[in-house]
Amino acid sequence: MESVSEAAIEARRLTKVFDGPGGEVRALDNVDLIIRKNEFFTLLGPSGCGKTTLLRLVAGFEQPSGGELLMDGEAIAERPPHRRPVNTVFQSYALFPHMTVAENVGFGLEMMGRPREEIGQRVERMLALVKLEGMGPRRPNQLSGGQQQRVALARALANQPKVLLLDEPLSALDFKLRKEMQIELKRLQSETGITFVFVTHDQEEALTMSDRIAVMSDGNVLQIGSPTEIYEHPTSRFVADFIGETNLLTGRLSERMASSLRFELDSGGLLEGQEDGGNETGARVTLAVRPERAEISREGSGLAARIEQIVYFGTDTHYHLRLDEQTPFVVRHQNRSGATSRFSQGEEVRVTISPDAIRVLQD
Amino acid sequence: MLEGLGRNRFLRRGLLLGPALFVIGFFMILPLFLMAYVSILERGLAGGVQWGQHTLEAYVRFLFERDLMDNLVVNIDYLRIFGRSFALAFGTMIVALAIGLPTAFYMALQPARWRNLLIFLVTIPFWTNLLVRNYAWILLLRDSGLVNSGLIWLGLTDEPVRLLYTPFAVGVGLTYSFLPFMILPIYASLEKLDLRLVEAAYDLGANKWKALTRIVLPLALPGIAAGSILVFIPALGAYVTPELLGGSRQLMIGNLIQGQFGAARNWPFGAALAFVLLAIVLCSMMLYLLRFRRAPGQG
C-alpha cells in the first residue's frame, strides 16, 4: 500500500450513478485507486467503462454519488471545478472560438488574476513549448486539428496544474499525427513533471505512453500495473482479452510436480505451467497464452491442431488453428526468413507452449 | 454557470423559467380558461356578461335561433360560415402543397450557396406585415388592378372580371399569406434527403415517376405533414384576409368572432366561437403530433 503523501489523487469506494431513461446506470462502482505524484497514469477501457466519468469527477464537472475523492490527501468532492488545481485537455479540445490562441492559453492565468505582463510571457513560453511560436494572434478555427490539439495542451499546462487530465485527446487525429503526439506528450510530461491522467480506449497508446495503467470495465477497475505487468500478467479474462490478442483455454489444474504444474485441457491434451494462480489441485482454471509465445511444428510433442487459415501481415504471419476440431487458437510467427509460409492450410500440426508463457486467470 | 444562482436547484429553475412561464401562464393560459368560462355565462344586456348566471345559450345559438314563439329553429348561417372557413382553409392547404412541393424540391436541388439565398427569399414575405401584404392584393385584384388590366390587354375579356370580394380573392390571399409555412418544412425534409437514394432507385430500375413517388415523396412526408398543418391552422383562424379581400359576403370564423366583440356585443357567443376554433386547432395539432412525432419539440 502506498503512503498517502505520494498520492496525487486517491479514490476511495468512489461511486457515480446516473439517472438514465431505462433506470439507474452505475458508471463507477466502488472504485479504489491511487494515482501517484509525477506519474503518467492511464485509464484504459472500452467506451462506457466509466473512465471518462472518473476523469470528470476529478475535474469537478460531476459530483460523486458516494465514496471519497482526495487530492493531496484533502477531500475535494465538494469543491467546484474552478477551485481545483487540475486542468483538462478535452477530447474536442473545447477551445474558445471567440478568442485568439493567445487569449485561450492565457485564460486560466487571467482568471487567477495574474498581471498582464506575466501572462504574456507565460503564453509565449507555452506556445514555444508546444511548438506554436507566432500563432498567438490566430483564431482556433484557422488552425489544423493537430495545432488545435497543441493549443489545448498549452492552455491546460500554462496554469502549472498539479494534475493534468487528458480525455482521449488524440482520438481526433490521424494515425501519423497521433504517433507524433504520443511522443510529444511523453516528452512534455517528463519535462514538466506534472501528474498526467490520460483516458483512452486504445491499448497500444496506453502501453507505449504510461507509467501505470488502470484497466476499467463496467464501472470497475480490474487491474492496475505497469504496461509490462498488464500485458504479461493479466489477472482476468477481460484484461487478457482487451490488451493485445490472447488465446483462452479452459481446463483443470490436474497435478503438482516438484518444479512445475500440469493442466489438463478441456480440448484434450496436457500443458505444463509454472504458476497456479492460487488454485488448489483439481480446480477449474482459465489459461491465457499470447499468440507470439506459442510455436507450431509438424512433429513432436504438443497439442494437436489443424490449420484453418493463414493470414499474412508483412512482419508476421497469423495461423488460425483449431485444437481438437473446436477450440480456436492463434499462433503468431515472426517472418524472419523468407516470405513463404512454412505451413499450408488444412495441415495437421503440433502446438508447443513454454511453461512460463502460461498465465492462470483469476476468473 | 447556473450553480452561481443558488444551491437549490428548484429555486434556480423557478427563478430562470419563472418570468417566461409567468408571462405566458398569466397572460395567455389563464385568459384562455377565462374565455372558456365566459362562453357559458349569460350575455349582458348592454354588452359584457352577467356573472354567476350560467347558460349554454352561446352554444345553442350556434345551431339554432329562437322564433317569435321562443321555439328553437335550426339556423345554419353560422354553420355555413364554419363550412366556408374549412373549405377555404383546406383549399388553401391543397393549393399551397401543390405549388409549394415543387418549389421546395427545386430549392433542395440547388447548389448550397443558392439554397440559402432562396430560403431567405421565401422567408422575407413571412416577416413582412400581413395587413400590408393583403392590401397589396387589393391593388392587384380590384377592377382597375393589374390582373384585370392584363386580362383585358390579352383580349380574354372586355369588361373587368369581378375578382375582389370573392372566394377566389380570399383563397389567393390566404395562400399568399401562408405559403412559406408550406415550403420551408418540406424543404427541410428534402434537404436532408440523400440523393444517392434516388440514384439507387434508378439503379434498381425505377423510372423518374417511380423514383419520385416511391423515394422522394415518402421521405418528404414529415415535411409535407408539418407544412399542411402549419398552413391549415392559421388559414382556419384568418381574420385579416377575409376582412380585406372577402368583403362582407365572404365571412370566415375569425370575422364572425370579431363581430361579437364589435357591433354584435355578444361576448359569450364570441368566446364560445373562439373556444370551438381553439378546440379544433388543438385537436388537429394533437392528431398531427400523434401521427408524425413522438413528442413535441423533437425532430
Next chain:
Amino acid sequence: MLKRGSNPLWRFPGVAPTALIVFAYLYLPIFILIAYSFNENRLATIWTGFTFDWYGVVLNNPDIMRAARNSLIVASSATFMATLSAIIAGLCMTRDSFRGQQGVNAIMALPLIVPEIVTAVATLLFFVIIGMKLGLMTVIIAHTVFCIPFAYLPIRARLQGMDPRLEEAAADLYADPWRTFRRVTLPLLWPGILSGAMLAFIISLDTFVITYFVAGAGATTLPVYIFGMIRIGITPEVNAVSALMLLVSIAFVTLSFLIGRIQR
C-alpha cells in the same frame, strides 16, 4: 459530396417553372405596392409619373407619426421583456435537465399554436374582467406574450448548438460561474440573442389582430392605423406607409439573417 442540380437525373418536368411562378407570386405584390407608392396620381389607378411626395405626406401626418411612435414604444418594450425572459429560460432549459422539460417547451410554443384571433379574444376578456384599462400597457403585455417564442427559439437553438465542454473548460481554467457566463457563454450566445430580439421586434411591429383587440383609444399602433385607412379606401398615403413598413421589415430580417450567417 454530390454536386446538386447539375445532373439531368434530378430534373423533373414542371419543377423549375413552378418554382419560378411561386417566386414571382411571392414578390409581385410587394413590387407592385412599392411601385404604386411612387405614383404621382391621386387616384392611384393609373400611372402618371414618379414622385416621392406621398412619403412626405405620410411623414408629415401627425396621426401616422403618433401611431408609429406607439408602435416603436410597444415593440421595444415587448422585445426587451420577451428577450430577457427568453434568455434566462433558454439557459435553464439547455443547461439543466429535469422532468417536464417537454411541457415547458410546449408552453413556450403555445403563442405560436393558438390562432391569433383566439389569443386576441382571450386577452381582451382578461383585461376587461380584471379591470385593466386598455391602452399602451395592455398592448405591451399582449405583445410580450406573443414575442416570447420568437425570441426563445433562436436563443435556445444557439445554446443547444454550443459545445457544453466550452463552459466546462472555462470552469476548469478557474473561471467562477459568473465569469464563465460573461466571458464564454454570453459572447457565444450573442448572435442568438440579437437575432431573437430582432425577430421579436418585427413580430411586434407587425402584429395586428391582437393589437386591434386590446389597444383601446389612444394606443393605436401603425398596423391598426393602416387598417383603418385601408377600410376607408385605397389612397396614395396607404401605399406609401405600407411600402415603408415593408422596407423596415425587410431591412430588419436581412440584418438578422446576416448576423446569423457571419457568426456561424
